[in-house]
Amino acid sequence: MSTPNDAAPSEGQFGFELLKLLLQVAWADDDVAPEEAETLLVFAQKQQLAPGQLQLLSDCLAGHAPLPPPNLGFLKQRRLEVMRAVKELLLSDLGVAEEEQAILEQISSLLS
DSSP states (O other): OOOTTTSOOOHHHHHHHHHHHHHHHHTTTSOOOHHHHHHHHHHHHHTTOOHHHHHHHHHHHTTOSOOOOOOHHHHHTTHHHHHHHHHHHHHTTTOOOHHHHHHHHHHHHHTO
């Protein structure tokens, strides 16, 4: 018998869960660089997120809303894709802070 966490996510679900993880990564060093924010907005547009999801993204980027936790169970199923997206975001501001490197290692461990 499968549980909801065992079900394969739709593309929209996966995109939103990945976006929530990327928000955590962007805020890892307590600052979202303009390049990181732009990368996240472009990603969200490509994922064709719902208006409410886009609003949540904007609120989180502005620091006006708490960061929603991602569903790691969904993300584990596509670990390589997730790690590529995280690395792309980290490199978008041309530097990887110590806190960002630590979160990259944590994510890799959590998704193993």
